[in-house]
Amino acid sequence: MVAVGQRLPAAASLQLLPVIALVFLWIFTCNWENVEASIDIANMTALQKHVEFFDRNKDGIITASELFEGYVAIGCDVSFSRTMASSISAGVGPITSPADAPLPHLSVYIEYIHKAMHGSDTGALDAEGRSASEGEWGLIYKLASDNEGFLHKDSVKGIYDGKVFYKLEEQRMSSRSDI
Secondary structure, three states, X not given: OXXXXXXXXXXXXXXXXXXXXXXXXXXXXXXXXXOOOOOOHHHOOHHHHHHHOOOOOOOOEEOHHHHHHHHHHOOOOHHHHHHHHHHHHHHHXXXXXXXXXXXXXXXXXXXXXXXXXXXXXXXXXXXXXXXXXXHHHHHHHHHHOXXXXXXXXXXXXXXXXXXXXXXXXXXXXXXXXXX
8 A cells, every 4th residue: 555645666657557558549549520419409408509609510519629619719819718618628528428428528418518507507597696607798798798898688698599609700700801
């Protein structure tokens, strides 16, 4: 038995190297392209519509790279996009992954997004009458408010069904083409 703070004997640490190598080999050789989720776009819940924008290839599975690409598409900087993609993948991926999903469970499955709901996802207000996540609202306000600082009703409604994300991407693309 190794006490806390003591190092593993050299022989034991050498035995771990093949195991770690096999895990990495398995992760990088898995055929991730053939993995598909089932999602009926016509019958999506509001929460599924909210996250669907980030499923860039529309296969029902949102990978960390798709999250990153989606955040950049709506106007977030690279550092913020990277942080959000990794934290959402690590936090939501394992919760929404079906039992037969390939490891590691870092992709978000739209079909099972309801498993990741928190209090403010049940409506505009939580059980105590407070508005939804301050961070989400702050981000939407920063990205979707007009030049005078107003956040319009259609933008607020668009948060719930994901339409605001498409609007932000379209605005960003049109402003880039004007340059």
